[in-house]
Amino acid sequence: MIRDSILRTIILFLFFNTIAFGAKVKHITWQKELTFEEYLKKYNIPETILDTLDNEDELLVSDIKANQKFYELVASNGVLLQALIPLGEELQLHLRKTYEGYDLEIIPISYQKSTYVALLSVDKTPYKDIVSKVKNRALADEFVHLLKQSVNFKNIHKKDKIAIVYTQKMRLGQPIGIPDIKVAMLESNNQKHYVFKHSDGKYYNENAEELVKKYMGKPLKHIRITSKFTNRRFHPILKKWKAHHGTDLGAKRGTPILAVADGEVIFSGRMGGYGNVIKIQHKDNYVTLYAHQSRLKAKKGDIVSQGDIIGYVGSTGRSTGPHLHFGLYKDGIPIDPMRLVKFSSDGLTGKDKKAFLNRKRRYTKIINKIFDENMPSYVWNTIDKLAVMPKMKNYYKKRGW
Numbered sequence: 001m002i003r004d005s006i007l008r009t010i011i012l013f014l015f016f017n018t019i020a021f022g023a024k025v026k027h028i029t030w031q032k033e034l035t036f037e038e039y040l041k042k043y044n045i046p047e048t049i050l051d052t053l054d055n056e057d058e059l060l061v062s063d064i065k066a067n068q069k070f071y072e073l074v075a076s077n078g079v080l081l082q083a084l085i086p087l088g089e090e091l092q093l094h095l096r097k098t099y100e101g102y103d104l105e106i107i108p109i110s111y112q113k114s115t116y117v118a119l120l121s122v123d124k125t126p127y128k129d130i131v132s133k134v135k136n137r138a139l140a141d142e143f144v145h146l147l148k149q150s151v152n153f154k155n156i157h158k159k160d161k162i163a164i165v166y167t168q169k170m171r172l173g174q175p176i177g178i179p180d181i182k183v184a185m186l187e188s189n190n191q192k193h194y195v196f197k198h199s200d201g202k203y204y205n206e207n208a209e210e211l212v213k214k215y216m217g218k219p220l221k222h223i224r225i226t227s228k229f230t231n232r233r234f235h236p237i238l239k240k241w242k243a244h245h246g247t248d249l250g251a252k253r254g255t256p257i258l259a260v261a262d263g264e265v266i267f268s269g270r271m272g273g274y275g276n277v278i279k280i281q282h283k284d285n286y287v288t289l290y291a292h293q294s295r296l297k298a299k300k301g302d303i304v305s306q307g308d309i310i311g312y313v314g315s316t317g318r319s320t321g322p323h324l325h326f327g328l329y330k331d332g333i334p335i336d337p338m339r340l341v342k343f344s345s346d347g348l349t350g351k352d353k354k355a356f357l358n359r360k361r362r363y364t365k366i367i368n369k370i371f372d373e374n375m376p377s378y379v380w381n382t383i384d385k386l387a388v389m390p391k392m393k394n395y396y397k398k399r400g401w
């Protein structure tokens with residue numbers, strides 16, 4: 001199915017390219033604040049095309065990132081023949097001219113996903129070393145963000161050690177999206193600081209304490225999750241690709257909505273399927289979005305603190321009943337809010353804690369062993385065999401990766 005629709009796209013692209021004499025493929029940038037409706041207007045495409053989208057799809061269309069690179073195929077007479085516009089990390093909007101008019105479809109972006117192990121010793125700073133040796137700026141960002149909650153980065157010295165186990169999506173040889181760190185370790189002053197991702201998607205330190213609590217609070221006083229975040233899933237009945245770029249929280253109309261962290265309100269108004277929306281810019285390039293509000297309280301330009309009331313729960317835009325659609329973005333890319341927002345007050349207990357500690361023991365043992373054997377800086381890819389020296393692969397395999 002995935003293959004089919006990608007293949008179809010490519011064939012159509014080539015087909016149009018050949019028949020439409022003078023047509024040009026353009027790789028261009030999505031203008032900041034441009035809405036999809038305005039984009040359609042620019043090419044005289046009727047807005048009624050949006051009626052073919054369901055609620056969830058229309059929310060995705062409101063999520064086109066500022067400065068997003070995308071493809072257009074435009075005929076010499078200025079008519080848009082096709083456009084491929086990414087929506088988040090895994091799906092793209094495919095707009096194409098047909099004999100009758102235009103057709104709008106959401107299709108997957110193809111990529112490979114691999115697990116990597118990066119082992120480094122510090123020459124300059126952890127950030128600079130990860131950028132220069134692993135060639136992955138997003139990984140450096142994530143690593144520093146996770147570790148700085150338990151390590152003072154001012155006390156890091158040359159030859160301090162870094163270990164990261166992570167999965168990364170790759171497209172055309174380039175990393176795309178945000179790497180998913182499973183374990184990260186920084187050894188400084190002979191003390192090892194670990195961060196582990198547990199099966200609940202949250203990060204904990206070696207004592208099973210959740211790390212995010214210092215960062216973001218709850219958007220509603222009482223949390224009842226009605227729909228979780230997904231980057232993409234195939235809907236078996238609709239036979240369509242879907243995504244949900246946020247967490248839905250059930251609440252009565254009029255329930256106060258709270259800013260999850262300090263920041264500046266960068267949008268307060270109507271936004272397509274999201275209805276009444278507030279967007280808040282936080283530090284480290286994070287943005288939070290609060291959709292479907294009945295009434296907006298905060299205004300654009302307001303400086304808000306964590307816990308401030310910014311608006312009230314409603315059902316505006318494409319919504320089936322009162323709820324808060326809560327979105328979290330890093331550098332414009334939607335990510336799972338569960339990763340940074342503390343929705344429950346419980347730490348890990350009982351069985352969960354036991355499972356966590358078991359995993360922790362296994363990972364720390366392996367990392368320690370590898371470092372004790374004084375292995376050089378190395379990035380190991382578990383899937384792309386070409387990138388792996390067979391000897392090294394066996395070396396890691398023996399140690400349990």
Ligand SMILES: [Zn+2]
Nearest residue numbers: 246247248325
């Ligand atoms: Zn939602």
